[in-house]
Amino acid sequence: MTGGTTRRTTLSARDSLFGFMIALPAVLVFLVIAIYPLLSSLGTSLYDQSLLRPERNFVGVGNYATVWGEFVEHVGTTLTFAALATIFPVILGVTLAMLLNSRIRGRNVLRGLLMLPWLLPGVVVSFLWAWIFNDSYGVVDHVLSLLGLPGLSLLGDPVGAMAAVVIAKTWNSFPWIMVVALAVLQTLPGEQLEAATIDGATRFQRFRFVSLPHLLGPVTLVAVLEFIYNFGNFDTVFVMTGGGPGDSTTTLAVSLYQLAFGSYELGQASAMGVLWLVLLAFVTGGYLLLNRRLERS
Amino acid sequence: MSGARDIGEGIVNPSLSIPGRLLLFVLVLFGLLPIYWLTATALMKREDVFAPDRPLFPVDPTLDNLVGFFRNDALLDSLLNSIVVSTGTAVVSVLVGGLMAYSLSKFRYRGRNAIMFMFLVGQLIPGALLLISLYLMLSSTGLLYTYTALIVAFTTFTLPLTVFLLKGIMDALPDEILEAAKVDGLSRTATMFRIVFPLVVPGLITAAMFAFMRGWSDLLFALTLAGPDKQTLPAGLTQAFIHEGTADWPSLMAASLITSLPLAVIFILLQRYFVSGLASGAVKG
Numbered sequence: 001m002t003g004g005t006t007r008r009t010t011l012s013a014r015d016s017l018f019g020f021m022i023a024l025p026a027v028l029v030f031l032v033i034a035i036y037p038l039l040s041s042l043g044t045s046l047y048d049q050s051l052l053r054p055e056r057n058f059v060g061v062g063n064y065a066t067v068w069g070e071f072v073e074h075v076g077t078t079l080t081f082a083a084l085a086t087i088f089p090v091i092l093g094v095t096l097a098m099l100l101n102s103r104i105r106g107r108n109v110l111r112g113l114l115m116l117p118w119l120l121p122g123v124v125v126s127f128l129w130a131w132i133f134n135d136s137y138g139v140v141d142h143v144l145s146l147l148g149l150p151g152l153s154l155l156g157d158p159v160g161a162m163a164a165v166v167i168a169k170t171w172n173s174f175p176w177i178m179v180v181a182l183a184v185l186q187t188l189p190g191e192q193l194e195a196a197t198i199d200g201a202t203r204f205q206r207f208r209f210v211s212l213p214h215l216l217g218p219v220t221l222v223a224v225l226e227f228i229y230n231f232g233n234f235d236t237v238f239v240m241t242g243g244g245p246g247d248s249t250t251t252l253a254v255s256l257y258q259l260a261f262g263s264y265e266l267g268q269a270s271a272m273g274v275l276w277l278v279l280l281a282f283v284t285g286g287y288l289l290l291n292r293r294l295e296r297s
Numbered sequence: 298m299s300g301a302r303d304i305g306e307g308i309v310n311p312s313l314s315i316p317g318r319l320l321l322f323v324l325v326l327f328g329l330l331p332i333y334w335l336t337a338t339a340l341m342k343r344e345d346v347f348a349p350d351r352p353l354f355p356v357d358p359t360l361d362n363l364v365g366f367f368r369n370d371a372l373l374d375s376l377l378n379s380i381v382v383s384t385g386t387a388v389v390s391v392l393v394g395g396l397m398a399y400s401l402s403k404f405r406y407r408g409r410n411a412i413m414f415m416f417l418v419g420q421l422i423p424g425a426l427l428l429i430s431l432y433l434m435l436s437s438t439g440l441l442y443t444y445t446a447l448i449v450a451f452t453t454f455t456l457p458l459t460v461f462l463l464k465g466i467m468d469a470l471p472d473e474i475l476e477a478a479k480v481d482g483l484s485r486t487a488t489m490f491r492i493v494f495p496l497v498v499p500g501l502i503t504a505a506m507f508a509f510m511r512g513w514s515d516l517l518f519a520l521t522l523a524g525p526d527k528q529t530l531p532a533g534l535t536q537a538f539i540h541e542g543t544a545d546w547p548s549l550m551a552a553s554l555i556t557s558l559p560l561a562v563i564f565i566l567l568q569r570y571f572v573s574g575l576a577s578g579a580v581k582g
Binding site (some may be wrong): 011014015016018019020023025026027029030034035036037038040041044070092095096099102103104112113114115116117119120121122124128129131132137139142143144171173174175195201212225228229230231232234235238241250252253256257260261267269270273274276279280284287288 | 435514534549556
């Protein structure tokens with residue numbers, strides 16, 4: 001938006017038309033491949049429609065009644081996963097940013113290397129942690145047994161499986177938060193920290209009263225984004241646990257996939273998707289409000 | 298300026314205390330040990346990995362697992378598919394998104410805010426919510442199980458990404474350049490293609506690379522819209538390894554390593570752009 005005022009005065013109506021015309025391809029593409037599919041799932045959700053049959057029957061809100069119980073159950077699981085897989089990367093990322101924002105040898109190399117977990121495709125992250133936590137040959141249980149300790153067998157246990165997928169996602173996400181926090185810390189006004197030190201502030205007080213207020217906005221924003229992305233996460237859970245054991249790690253995305261491509265119930269899966277969309281609208285609304293408030297300040 | 302900065306720097310960047318160093322060490326281990334284990338397993342012999350007294354280092358390293366990837370026709374097909382589809386996604390996203398970004402950055406018209414809102418919200422729609430409708434749509438147009446199907450599906454999440462990334466870069470272009478072009482009698486189209494786009498080539502490449510990486514990493518659409526012949530590596534890996542009773546972990550880790558390698562190369566090439574891209578929130582975690 002820089003220079004908007006000077007430019008606006010020289011923009012003619014034909015400039016505006018040109019601007020609109022070059023926006024059209026992207027707008028049309030996005031309407032067709034994203035907005036229309038989103039709305040048309042509303043229609044599908046009202047039909048008993050299966051991949052196995054060509055014809056479909058109108059059932060009204062029947063599909064919603066069918067999937068409601070499942071939906072509520074999976075929302076709980078999804079919320080747990082999304083919240084934990086947001087909180088831990090935030091703590092880890094901010095801590096690492098604070099530690100790396102110091103005079104320490106090899107700082108840039110460390111920062112580069114610590115980006116690797118973020119770089120790997122989700123599937124690779126999931127396979128890697130599934131291997132690390134493998135019940136029979138996993139390296140964690142192996143090292144524990146070398147130390148004379150009992151194995152964890154995380155993936156076979158409902159709570160353990162949730163812990164495992166949260167750890168994997170935390171490992172995958174913390175570099176993102178770390179980079180954002182580090183970028184903020186490196187633009188901190190030196191005078192404020194200096195003044196605080198002269199006034200006798202301890203290191204913790206400097207963090208609490210100088211660094212933290214600056215970090216709060218940007219980190220909250222990425223945390224909310226991370227939460228929204230985690231809420232729609234598919235690959236971490238699907239590859240590591242397949243939603244199990246039982247339904248203990250079945251998130252909405254995994255459940256929708258299984259309904260549509262495991263049971264071929266497209267109508268029911270769409271109903272699940274519409275319920276999810278309603279929920280998402282609230283979270284997204286919160287994000288947009290926050291975004292606007294931060295942009296203004 | 299540098300003098301004042303130096304004094305400040307000492308306080309901004311204090312040297313770490315011993316507990317701080319210890320904590321950093323532990324966190325770095327958490328970050329890097331899994332990468333080590335990925336690489337180490339890929340270099341281990343199968344019998345070593347499953348032995349009761351299995352070693353923690355590749356004591357007798359082998360390249361068999363890595364070579365095995367290139368002897369597996371299904372995985373090689375997936376690799377080729379990944380290259381074609383991710384490149385296609387990157388090209389489409391940057392072409393269409395580049396025009397959009399220029400429009401949002403330098404022009405004002407009715408509906409501009411609505412368009413921006415659509416992409417801002419669109420960025421947050423999870424793929425699973427589009428999955429069924431996309432499947433039905435592609436199926437009825439006969440595009441299911443083609444490269445086009447995947448490119449279309451990937452564009453749903455790469456287009457908002459490239460639009461916002463490139464808009465940020467174009468916002469930094471001074472309007473005087475456009476005014477000067479106008480004074481020189483250049484048409485709007487010529488200004489765009491001969492002045493604006495050449496100036497943001499590094500941005501276009503960065504956006505293309507981000508789109509490439511996101512397409513390369515997707516699992517959900519690759520698993521459902523590509524079919525067995527056109528599936529990309531994430532789906533290929535999943536199909537090849539997830540249903541095995543006793544998974545061949547060294548081969549899987551080798552294949553994972555090969556799948557990740559192009560992304561590491563891109564990262565090294567673009568490292569300095571990554572930080573600003575990540576910090577601007579244009580890129581997901």
